[in-house]
Amino acid sequence: MPTQPLSQKEIEDRLRELPGWSVEDARLVRSYRLPDHFAATALVVHVAQVQQELNHHSDLTLGYDTVALAVSTHSAGGALTEKDFALAERVEAIAPAHGAH
Numbered sequence: 001m002p003t004q005p006l007s008q009k010e011i012e013d014r015l016r017e018l019p020g021w022s023v024e025d026a027r028l029v030r031s032y033r034l035p036d037h038f039a040a041t042a043l044v045v046h047v048a049q050v051q052q053e054l055n056h057h058s059d060l061t062l063g064y065d066t067v068a069l070a071v072s073t074h075s076a077g078g079a080l081t082e083k084d085f086a087l088a089e090r091v092e093a094i095a096p097a098h099g100a101h
């Protein structure tokens with residue numbers, strides 16, 4: 001069964017559980033600051049690993065000491081789905097160990 005778009009209410013409820021994340025231009029987004037460029041790069045590689053495992057991929061942007069994610073579900077016409085929030089939760093779980101805040 002294809003993943004269904006979440007309702008506005010569902011999105012607001014899920015966002016309350018994910019401090020630091022927001023919806024911009026219909027995508028679920030968050031930026032992290034890291035101690036240095038290697039730490040930021042390591043987080044990118046770790047996120048890439050999670051994305052392969054989930055088969056769900058954000059637009060992932062590496063800066064000098066920043067990592068930014070933006071995700072929506074292409075197969076749902078660019079809507080936000082459970083898959084986007086599942087990815088965000090997994091990234092939240094791994095980011096602190098990289099010194100991300």
Ligand SMILES: C[C@H](O)[C@H](O)[C@H]1CNC2=NC(N)=NC(=O)C2=N1
Binds near residue numbers: 057
């Ligand atoms: C074939 C493969 O399952 C699809 O292309 C996956 C891969 N990663 C994806 N990532 C995102 N963000 N949305 C998708 O719909 C999606 N689909």
